[in-house]
Amino acid sequence: MRRRTTVSQAVIAAVVFALAVFCLAPMLMVLMTSFATERAITINGYTLWPSEWSGEAYRRMFNSVSRVPKAYWVTIRATLAGTFIAVVISYCAGYTLACPQCGLRNGLALYFYITMIFSAGLVPWYMVNRALGLTDNIWALIVPSLMFSPFNMYLVRNFLRGVPDSLRESGLIDGAGETRIAFMIYLPLAAPVLATITLFYAIAYWNNYFNAVMLVNNADYYPLQMLLFNIQSELSMISNMMTGVSLTPPKESFKMATSIITIGPIILVYPFLQRYFIKGMVVGAVKG
Amino acid sequence: MAEAAVGAVGKQRAHRLGPRGVIRELARNRALYLLVLPAVLYTFVYGYITLPYMAIAFEKFNFRTGILSQWVGLKNFQYFFKSTWAATVTRNTLILNFLFIVIVYVSSIVLALLLNEVRAKRFLKVSQTVMLFPYFISWVVVSYMLQGLLNTSTGLLNRIIAGLGGEAVSFYSTPGYWYVILILLRVWKYIGWTSVIYLSVITGIDGSLFEAAYIDGAGRLQSVLYITLPLLLPTASILTLMEVGRIFYGDFSMFYAIIRDNGSLMPVAEVIDTYVYRTFKLTGNPSLSMAVGMYQSLVGFALVFGSNALVNKLYPEGALF
Numbered sequence: 001m002r003r004r005t006t007v008s009q010a011v012i013a014a015v016v017f018a019l020a021v022f023c024l025a026p027m028l029m030v031l032m033t034s035f036a037t038e039r040a041i042t043i044n045g046y047t048l049w050p051s052e053w054s055g056e057a058y059r060r061m062f063n064s065v066s067r068v069p070k071a072y073w074v075t076i077r078a079t080l081a082g083t084f085i086a087v088v089i090s091y092c093a094g095y096t097l098a099c100p101q102c103g104l105r106n107g108l109a110l111y112f113y114i115t116m117i118f119s120a121g122l123v124p125w126y127m128v129n130r131a132l133g134l135t136d137n138i139w140a141l142i143v144p145s146l147m148f149s150p151f152n153m154y155l156v157r158n159f160l161r162g163v164p165d166s167l168r169e170s171g172l173i174d175g176a177g178e179t180r181i182a183f184m185i186y187l188p189l190a191a192p193v194l195a196t197i198t199l200f201y202a203i204a205y206w207n208n209y210f211n212a213v214m215l216v217n218n219a220d221y222y223p224l225q226m227l228l229f230n231i232q233s234e235l236s237m238i239s240n241m242m243t244g245v246s247l248t249p250p251k252e253s254f255k256m257a258t259s260i261i262t263i264g265p266i267i268l269v270y271p272f273l274q275r276y277f278i279k280g281m282v283v284g285a286v287k288g
Numbered sequence: 289m290a291e292a293a294v295g296a297v298g299k300q301r302a303h304r305l306g307p308r309g310v311i312r313e314l315a316r317n318r319a320l321y322l323l324v325l326p327a328v329l330y331t332f333v334y335g336y337i338t339l340p341y342m343a344i345a346f347e348k349f350n351f352r353t354g355i356l357s358q359w360v361g362l363k364n365f366q367y368f369f370k371s372t373w374a375a376t377v378t379r380n381t382l383i384l385n386f387l388f389i390v391i392v393y394v395s396s397i398v399l400a401l402l403l404n405e406v407r408a409k410r411f412l413k414v415s416q417t418v419m420l421f422p423y424f425i426s427w428v429v430v431s432y433m434l435q436g437l438l439n440t441s442t443g444l445l446n447r448i449i450a451g452l453g454g455e456a457v458s459f460y461s462t463p464g465y466w467y468v469i470l471i472l473l474r475v476w477k478y479i480g481w482t483s484v485i486y487l488s489v490i491t492g493i494d495g496s497l498f499e500a501a502y503i504d505g506a507g508r509l510q511s512v513l514y515i516t517l518p519l520l521l522p523t524a525s526i527l528t529l530m531e532v533g534r535i536f537y538g539d540f541s542m543f544y545a546i547i548r549d550n551g552s553l554m555p556v557a558e559v560i561d562t563y564v565y566r567t568f569k570l571t572g573n574p575s576l577s578m579a580v581g582m583y584q585s586l587v588g589f590a591l592v593f594g595s596n597a598l599v600n601k602l603y604p605e606g607a608l609f
Contacts, residue, residue: 029433042442092323096324102317117589118589120581120585127355132333207424209428256436263424
């Protein structure tokens with residue numbers, strides 16, 4: 001029954017193709033320019049196919065004075081630690097809120113809901129972080145804002161609600177405690193939703209520069225995004241330290257190469273991301 | 289989500305428990321409450337302990353005296369609302385968010401309908417993958433990509449303009465272009481994402497509806513207009529309505545990465561969130577910043593609450609809370 005003219009199919013395909021190009025071309029330009037020589041950029045501008053190729057920007061990024069490797073390490077640590085803690089907190093909270101035995105679960109839901117619709121804003125947030133000593137250290141990148149999202153907790157709760165309660169009962173009969181049931185019986189079942197929230201948290205950590213803008217002045221604790229944000233100062237530092245070595249420090253290509261390096265891991269895990277993001281978003285958005 | 293959080297609160301036993309009952313309940317299910325404790329503490333620190341600090345809006349803040357600084361009443365609010373910034377940042381936040389929402393909404397629906405018609409599976413998969421990609425890229429990277437396109441001398445767009453015989457445009461000092469640029473960026477980043485969600489709604493539609501329509505002689509276009517669209521619109525609209533609730537909150541990560549401290553673009557691209565940041569961090573006036581933040585929190589609260597109540601009424605399943 002799904003027959004239709006090939007003409008309309010072709011038009012639709014052409015429109016979709018054009019949109020795909022619109023989405024991809026600018027990033028392709030970034031990738032290509034990261035491999036261009038500075039001279040080629042000055043003469044021909046940013047292009048999709050540089051006239052002169054060079055890997056100089058990437059070599060620069062990993063030389064001895066560059067802070068890129070250090071920032072990379074900061075981001076990796078913050079992302080791994082933060083995501084792990086955040087997923088554990090969200091799973092545990094979601095489990096309790098999904099549990100029919102929890103008599104206070106409506107009160108708890110209200111308690112979380114209030115903070116989702118009313119927030120005190122930036123200044124109090126900053127004051128609290130300062131009071132907690134969350135400035136100029138790695139925890140400033142891990143704890144504030146990112147370590148727990150009620151939205152992700154609700155995703156877990158909604159998922160666990162779909163699991164038959166008889167599982168818990170049989171666990172209780174077999175003598176398992178609530179914690180054991182949560183981690184030995186329900187945790188493996190929740191793998192899909194855990195994958196989804198893991199990715200939500202990981203992307204939020206990886207792409208975050210706000211915490212660093214607000215709370216980190218010491219460049220030793222700059223995450224990758226913050227270093228990239230401040231790349232101008234990084235560039236002048238590198239060229240100051242390298243005077244005499246190279247006459248034209250690759251400025252533009254260095255920016256582009258750092259951008260590419262920044263999204264590198266995302267491209268690597270992208271196939272998984274895509275699958276679970278769609279799944280999770282559909283659960284969260286449509287059935288939420 | 290709706291019933292658990294709001295609707296049912298009054299009715300269920302959670303509220304009927306007195307202080308004694310609560311303690312007994314906590315003791316009986318202590319393992320359960322231990323599990324939720326980290327989330328409760330975290331939310332307490334960032335959601336509740338922060339509230340008293342809002343008093344700073346009525347003070348002349350001093351880091352030494354902290355929250356007990358000198359009381360000045362509504363002075364900070366008066367200062368803000370008398371300045372031209374009040375109108376500028378409110379207008380920019382509302383207009384830009386409104387345009388973002390409407391244009392992403394419409395274009396994503398159109399794209400989802402188009403994707404649904406694509407029969408070549410492989411092509412569909414590849415184009416979806418490509419269009420979803422921008423969603424994962426940080427705004428900082430996007431800002432450099434944009435510079436690569438718009439730079440006056442080396443930007444790809446200006447090279448194309450020059451190639452066509454035009455004169456290079458100095459985008460970063462011409463505010464007039466920026467509503468369009470920001471909207472295009474928004475569409476670029478979110479169209480793939482939003483349309484994938486919409487597409488999943490479409491694929492969830494009962495296939496027998498289309499069969500019945502086909503038997504009754506409906507064409508492709510007719511079944512899109514009379515089946516797909518009417519069934520997609522409620523969900524899509526509700527998702528969008530939730531965003532409308534957040535219309536008073538600008539996307540700081542987006543605006544600050546792209547506009548930064550470029551004064552010539554501020555008349556069109558300074559939003560409440562970047563202004564709050566600027567008055568706090570760059571001009572160093574926490575009290576003024578807090579006053580503006582409180583204005584945002586209160587109006588924003590009314591809007592979120594209102595839109596959520598509306599969603600709850602129209603379509604309880606779709607409410608976020």
